[in-house]
Amino acid sequence: MKLLFVADPLESFKTYKDTTFSMMREAARRGHQIWACEPKDLVWRQGSRVVARAARAITLTGDAHDWFAVATTAELALADTDAIVMRKDPPFDSEFFYATHLLGQAEREGARVFNKPAALRDHPEKLAILEFPQYITPTLVTRSEEAIRAFHAEHRDIILKPLDGMGGMGIFRVGPDGLNLGSITETLNKGGAETVMVQRYLPEIVKGDKRVLVIGGQVVPFCLARIPQGSEVRGNLAVGGKGVAQAISARDREIAEALGPILAARGLLLVGLDVIGDCLTEINVTSPTCFQEIHDQTGFDVPKMFIDALEAALAAR
Structure with a gap:
């Protein structure tokens, strides 16, 4: 099979722990062709199909540092692959959003994309839990400082986090003393302009x-x-x-x-x-x-x- 991985730059991979690399290694072991591109390489023009400009067909070298070799570089129509594996790391910003739409167009042209682009858009990683309240800790999603203060008064020990964070970025804990709650709220909600998630702290x-x-x-x-x-x-x-x-x-x-x-x-x-x-x-x-x-x-x-x-x-x- 011909597999295209849409991911961050290959040169940035830490192969000793990178999950995308482990997927590529297993696919290569089975004899599948490995291609790679970045979201910035995706292009659509009227009358044509979604392509990856300068997509790279790679082989794995087994070297921990120079871990791949480029066999060829070509413009690759996404619909001409057997599968596209979307592995671009967060944040889910505007460019990620636009990439999902280009991948969705590729699906209409016959491509198979995993995870499905529409599903990526429909399941923001922090807000997706709201569909399953029976499994979550007490949670508040709001822009309101007043609502956050009331939540803290009820639960006493809370976690606040931005909805677009990753890797633990921007996560704060406020204990029973409420120290710095106002300042943390202002930092995260940008004075009421942005939405914040607040959850009861889980010891x-x-x-x-x-x-x-x-x-x-x-x-x-x-x-x-x-x-x-x-x-x-x-x-x-x-x-x-x-x-x-x-x-x-x-x-x-x-x-x-x-x-x-x-x-x-x-x-x-x-x-x-x-x-x-x-x-x-x-x-x-x-x-x-x-x-x-x-x-x-x-x-x-x-x-x-x-x-x-x-x-x-x-x-x-």
Whole structure:
């Protein structure tokens, strides 16, 4: 098969932990052709099809640093591939949004895109949990400083975060003393111009912010608990959290098995659920990670499960 990965620059990959790289490696092991481009390479012109300018066909070298070699560079029509794997990292900004529309046009021309572009737009990673209130901690979404103060007065210990953050960026905890609540609110809501998510603090974060993966509607039996270090309240690996792979709990499985078939039916082949304690906190659909950490620590072959699911989805067409 000819697979096109739409991703960040290949030169930026940290191959020892990069999930997209692990997907490519497994696909290459099976003999599939690997092509890559960036969202900025996508072009549509009237009377033609969506193409990736200067798409690169690559081979994997096995070298940890110079990990790929370019076999050829060409303009590639997306509909001439067998599958497109959209793996551009957040933030979900205007350019990401526009890329999903170009990928949607490619679908109309016959391309197969995973995750489905419309589903990416319909499931913003923080707000997607609102559909499943039975699994989440008390949560408020608002621009209003007054509403945030009332939420704090009720719950006493809260987390505030921007809706467009990633990797733990812009997350604040305010305890019972309310120290700096006004300043934090003003910083996040830009004086009432932007919407903020506020949640009751979950003390179980000390045991980790668990990434539970769902592939083709099926639950990966191991998760990665990202454990805050030192005085840090965030477990994100990007801010120094320690990743510890572990078997998923009964509650993790309950949440994942409830959401998995629903999300898969909407065109989300790969989903990363974030769970703290017993509560769902985010639904990650843009470029969920942790494949290699789980594989390295448990031996469970997550990349194999993903490529199996991708091949099955293409065969079922």
